[in-house]
Structure formats: structure tokens, C-alpha cells
Amino acid sequence: MDKQVKRIGILTSGGDAPGMNAAIRAVVRTAISHGIECVGIRRGWNGLINSDFIPMTASSVSHIINKGGTMLYTARSLEFMERSGREKALATCRLLGLDGIVSIGGDGTFRGALALSRQAAEEGLTLQTVGIPATIDNDIGCSHYTIGFDTACNTAIECIDKLRDTMQSHERCSVVEVMGRHAGYLALYVGLSVGATAVLIPEHPLDFEQDIVEKIRRARLAGSTHYMIVVAEGAGSAVDISRRIHDEVGLDPRVTVLGHIQRGGIPSARDRETASRMGYRAVMSLLEGRGNRVVVTQDGRITDLDMEEALQMVKPFPLERYQILDSLSFIRG
Numbered sequence: 001m002d003k004q005v006k007r008i009g010i011l012t013s014g015g016d017a018p019g020m021n022a023a024i025r026a027v028v029r030t031a032i033s034h035g036i037e038c039v040g041i042r043r044g045w046n047g048l049i050n051s052d053f054i055p056m057t058a059s060s061v062s063h064i065i066n067k068g069g070t071m072l073y074t075a076r077s078l079e080f081m082e083r084s085g086r087e088k089a090l091a092t093c094r095l096l097g098l099d100g101i102v103s104i105g106g107d108g109t110f111r112g113a114l115a116l117s118r119q120a121a122e123e124g125l126t127l128q129t130v131g132i133p134a135t136i137d138n139d140i141g142c143s144h145y146t147i148g149f150d151t152a153c154n155t156a157i158e159c160i161d162k163l164r165d166t167m168q169s170h171e172r173c174s175v176v177e178v179m180g181r182h183a184g185y186l187a188l189y190v191g192l193s194v195g196a197t198a199v200l201i202p203e204h205p206l207d208f209e210q211d212i213v214e215k216i217r218r219a220r221l222a223g224s225t226h227y228m229i230v231v232a233e234g235a236g237s238a239v240d241i242s243r244r245i246h247d248e249v250g251l252d253p254r255v256t257v258l259g260h261i262q263r264g265g266i267p268s269a270r271d272r273e274t275a276s277r278m279g280y281r282a283v284m285s286l287l288e289g290r291g292n293r294v295v296v297t298q299d300g301r302i303t304d305l306d307m308e309e310a311l312q313m314v315k316p317f318p319l320e321r322y323q324i325l326d327s328l329s330f331i332r333g
């Protein structure tokens with residue numbers, strides 16, 4: 001093992017996701033168990049620029065594994081995108097004597113980590129980075145799963161199940177918009193799980209007549225008097241979809257935008273367990289001399305990949321799930 005690793009920093013950046021705290025806990029406790037000091041960088045890359053940090057101990061991460069959000073706070077940093085901003089961040093790294101940084105977040109977080117490491121190397125400073133994928137969107141190309149996705153799905157499913165109760169009582173159509181940024185993973189997973197009449201995702205071009213109108217008709221002919229349309233935020237506005245349904249079908253839909261409620265809440269068992277394994281792997285990667293890596297899940301295994309190569313990877317979208325949904329959507333219930 002590389003004995004040069006004496007002190008590392010840890011931060012969370014970008015959008016928060018349930019399970020981030022479990023990852024922080026795993027990194028800190030794994031590091032301490034191997035004789036490495038750990039420094040928490042607060043408010044993402046801004047924390048490195050502004051020297052906003054706290055010492056991390058085993059006790060400082062007690063009782064956080066079950067909490068949503070991130071104890072280190074998170075933010076997006078425009079200043080860090082500039083070389084001058086990263087220079088300020090490197091000054092903090094020198095001040096703290098950091099040998100490596102574990103960054104928890106998405107693609108933007110990893111690109112920032114790679115840029116910082118390269119700039120450090122240009123200035124004669126060795127600073128290895130490891131990324132841990134955490135986003136409810138599950139849209140990171142190099143990893144089959146990202147921390148937070150399962151909890152966000154469960155939150156959306158719980159909300160939609162409650163909506164279904166009142167929707168059935170009033171025999172109405174409900175249009176629900178879920179998060180996911182430019183990807184439809186969350187919407188498709190949730191839609192399949194709640195038995196949605198239709199799901200709109202950016203990966204499948206919308207044919208309004210076939211994808212919505214005809215599915216509502218088929219559901220009505222099968223005996224249904226209530227209809228659930230799930231819309232990924234990257235596929236369009238739930239309000240606009242609702243208006244078109246009103247104009248073309250004659251129904252009076254109710255719109256619900258779940259929004260940031262999907263980012264909160266107690267992390268699920270899957271997110272806690274995955275975050276713990278990823279946090280452990282991140283520290284071991286640094287200890288074994290493998291820097292500038294991204295910890296990923298591949299076919300259920302936790303491994304790590306070269307960060308530059310990982311950022312170029314594209315994850316195939318599971319359109320077979322859309323086909324399954326299409327086969328089931330006209331069946332009552």
C-alpha cells in the first residue's frame with residue numbers, strides 16, 4: 001500500500017441525493033481505520049476555494065447513515081470552473097496538506113476533480129482524486145447504479161400511490177412530473193412500478209396520439225375510469241401535457257409536480273449499503289495508489305475505473321422496460 005497517503009479531503013457537490021451521508025461515513029471511517037486523517041470540505045468545490053473545512057473523526061459521522069441530504073452541504077461553483085478558482089482551491093489543498101480528495105456527486109463533480117488534479121500536476125503537486133456517483137437521476141454513464149436513485153423512486157411511488165386514491169374516487173386523469181434532468185430512468189422505473197397508463201421519457205420521441213391518447217382510450221375500453229400519466233422533466237412539462245389531454249380527449253387532468261421532495265427522506269437499504277461499499281472502495285483505491293478514478297457498480301460489483309475514460313462512457317437506456325410498460329398499460333389495474 002502507498003504510505004504517502006496521510007490526509008484526504010471529502011466533499012459533496014451538485015445536487016444532493018439520499019445516501020450521501022452514508023458514503024461520507026464510509027470514507028471517513030475507512031480512512032481512519034487505515035491511519036489516514038480526513039478533512040471535510042463544506043459546500044462542495046466552493047469550500048476548497050474559501051477554506052471552508054472541518055476535521056472529521058469517527059464520532060463526527062456517527063448517526064448519519066440514516067439521514068438524507070449531506071452533512072457537508074453542497075453547492076455548485078462557477079468560480080471553480082475557471083483556472084483562477086482552481087488555483088485558490090489548490091492553495092487550500094497545500095495549506096491542509098491533502099494527498100487526495102474523494103468527491104461525491106455527478107459528472108460535473110468528476111470533471112471538476114479531474115481538472116483540479118491535472119492543474120495540480122502542472123504545478124508539481126500530487127493530488128489524487130476519486131469520485132463516487134451520487135444522483136437520483138441515475139444518469140452517470142460509467143455506473144449501472146448511482147446513490148440516491150432507489151430512495152427517490154420509492155418516494156415518488158409513495159406519492160403517486162396516494163394520488164391514485166383520490167384520482168380513483170373522482171374518476172380523473174392525473175399527470176405527474178418527476179425529476180431526472182435529461183434522463184428518463186426515474187420516470188420509467190416509477191411508471192412501471194405504479195402501473196401508469198403512460199410514461200413520457202426523453203429517450204422515446206413522443207407521439208401524442210399513440211403514446212397518450214390511444215393508451216387512455218385502451219384503458220377506458222378495458223374498464224378503467226382513472227388514468228395516470230408520468231412525465232420525466234426532460235420529456236416536457238406536465239402542465240403542457242395536461243392541456244393537450246384536455247383539448248384532445250376532453251378530460252380534465254390534475255397536475256402534480258413532485259419536485260425536490262424526491263431528493264429528500266431517509267435513504268433506503270439499497271442506497272445505504274451501496275454508499276457504504278463505494279465509500280470503502282474509494283479509500284482503498286487511494287491507498288493502493290490508484291488516483292483519478294470513479295467508483296462504479298458493474299453487474300452488481302463495486303469496482304473503479306479511470307476517471308477520464310469513465311466520463312466518456314455512455315450507459316445504454318433500458319428501453320425494454322418501456323416495451324413492458326406498453327404491453328401492460330391497457331390492462332385495468
